[in-house]
Amino acid sequence: MRHLLSMRDLDRDGVLSILDTAASMHDVQRREVKKLPTLRGRTVVNLFFEDSTRTRSSFEIAGKWLSADVINISGKGSSTSKGESLRDTVLTVAAMGVDGLVIRHGASGAAAQVSQWVDAVVVNAGDGTHEHPTQALLDAYTMRQRLGDLEGRHVAIVGDLTHSRVLRSNLICLRTLGARVTVVAPPTLMPSGIATWAATDGFETAYDLDEVLPHVDAVMMLRVQRERMSGGYFPTAREYTVGYGLTRERLARLPEHAVICHPGPMNRGLEIAADAADAAQSLILDQVSAGVAVRMSVLYHLLASSGAGTAEGSVA
Amino acid sequence: MRPDFGVPPQAASADAAAPRVVMSEADVSRALRRIAHEILERNKGAQSLVVLGIPTRGVALARRLVKVMAEVEGREVPVGALDVTMYRDDLRRNPTRAVEHTDIPAPGIDGRTVVLVDDVLFSGRTVRAALDALSDLGRPQAVRLAVLVDRGHRDLPIRADFVGKNLPTSSAERVSVRLAEHDGADEVLISGGERR
Numbered sequence: 001m002r003h004l005l006s007m008r009d010l011d012r013d014g015v016l017s018i019l020d021t022a023a024s025m026h027d028v029q030r031r032e033v034k035k036l037p038t039l040r041g042r043t044v045v046n047l048f049f050e051d052s053t054r055t056r057s058s059f060e061i062a063g064k065w066l067s068a069d070v071i072n073i074s075g076k077g078s079s080t081s082k083g084e085s086l087r088d089t090v091l092t093v094a095a096m097g098v099d100g101l102v103i104r105h106g107a108s109g110a111a112a113q114v115s116q117w118v119d120a121v122v123v124n125a126g127d128g129t130h131e132h133p134t135q136a137l138l139d140a141y142t143m144r145q146r147l148g149d150l151e152g153r154h155v156a157i158v159g160d161l162t163h164s165r166v167l168r169s170n171l172i173c174l175r176t177l178g179a180r181v182t183v184v185a186p187p188t189l190m191p192s193g194i195a196t197w198a199a200t201d202g203f204e205t206a207y208d209l210d211e212v213l214p215h216v217d218a219v220m221m222l223r224v225q226r227e228r229m230s231g232g233y234f235p236t237a238r239e240y241t242v243g244y245g246l247t248r249e250r251l252a253r254l255p256e257h258a259v260i261c262h263p264g265p266m267n268r269g270l271e272i273a274a275d276a277a278d279a280a281q282s283l284i285l286d287q288v289s290a291g292v293a294v295r296m297s298v299l300y301h302l303l304a305s306s307g308a309g310t311a312e313g314s315v316a
Numbered sequence: 317m318r319p320d321f322g323v324p325p326q327a328a329s330a331d332a333a334a335p336r337v338v339m340s341e342a343d344v345s346r347a348l349r350r351i352a353h354e355i356l357e358r359n360k361g362a363q364s365l366v367v368l369g370i371p372t373r374g375v376a377l378a379r380r381l382v383k384v385m386a387e388v389e390g391r392e393v394p395v396g397a398l399d400v401t402m403y404r405d406d407l408r409r410n411p412t413r414a415v416e417h418t419d420i421p422a423p424g425i426d427g428r429t430v431v432l433v434d435d436v437l438f439s440g441r442t443v444r445a446a447l448d449a450l451s452d453l454g455r456p457q458a459v460r461l462a463v464l465v466d467r468g469h470r471d472l473p474i475r476a477d478f479v480g481k482n483l484p485t486s487s488a489e490r491v492s493v494r495l496a497e498h499d500g501a502d503e504v505l506i507s508g509g510e511r512r
Contacts, residue, residue: 304407
């Protein structure tokens, strides 16, 4: 694997190798000295054309703990706001001799496009509503920590599926690990063509959350992206909560061993009640802490060896 | 061509390629018992010792060493594992390696005598990486090195304190340590290259 653009870049062994390495990285996080010399002399640029404090800072910490030099460039203050094209911005950054580019962009496919312009390793940190592979890896990592092997486990992904970039990566990742997945959403937030997609990737669709909940090992609540809601997706926030929110009543219906995930940031009281977010079953803060470990693992697998295609063997 | 004294050329080349056993199960067991005794003697007992194996086979050897020490001293010596992958200086030259677990026993390593255990001592680079890894974990009073086989060809000024067997090799030869925990049997094999 040369870049991480999509969860489809990884086969089962590749995913497991990244998750296992992340477990070792997690141990490092508990140490007094959190620094490893692994990427000394390597430069990683976080190129964020969209805001994302959580993802950007966890990539930044991950790179720093591996001793890489990390630079953050945000779209707002950069030349793109002066009219420079994505290609010119990326080529300018690459010309400074960087080894890795972590890119977040509002256009689906942006990271894949960038990987064709530069020699540096490219990591997709979210492209439009397409993919967000490191988020899927950290979700899988967190669930695996609590539930063990995910083979045969049942995961429900609930909420705004249409606008989610987390959905696609998570579906691929969970199916690669052998989990059973059911996606649940109101019909208006179910992506078009979901039936064909479900048939290809082998997941189920449902519209009634209450029917699904008692049978799951994990429930992943997606954020209702109010900023992308131009209206018409559901009548009122209250109605959404009644139909699809993880309320206190629904929390009681979850099996005792089942866990709750949310990629954050949460709309408390909308898609998830405070009781559910703060429950013992909630892995939401574990997800944040795993984010650094998983991103350390990804940077290690992509950048530790001398680049171009040398990572085969451990990562497909 | 290399002279083969009295051995038919064909047989000699087949023989050189075939792995040969340089330590049997009994040899391995004897060497480990001796090393355990030497560590205890040098340390004047088991107090403040921590034994850390370097994955993969160093960990199995470390566990066996502390077992012998417990028989001799009647007290458990803390044992753990120290993965050095992230500290290697040859990461860029090789495909990415899988990272193993580091497991430091509860008392930690501060102020203790740490005995690093590995199966084969060769270039010394693994041990150098282990010393770096240790310094990120704390400050031991002293660090000692125990290896089952020292095959020579050091790239760095590193020497083992406790050696199971000194094995003169050519750099083209390959030394494989097989242990019951991983390979179903205890033996040390040497293969390939020209015999010295």
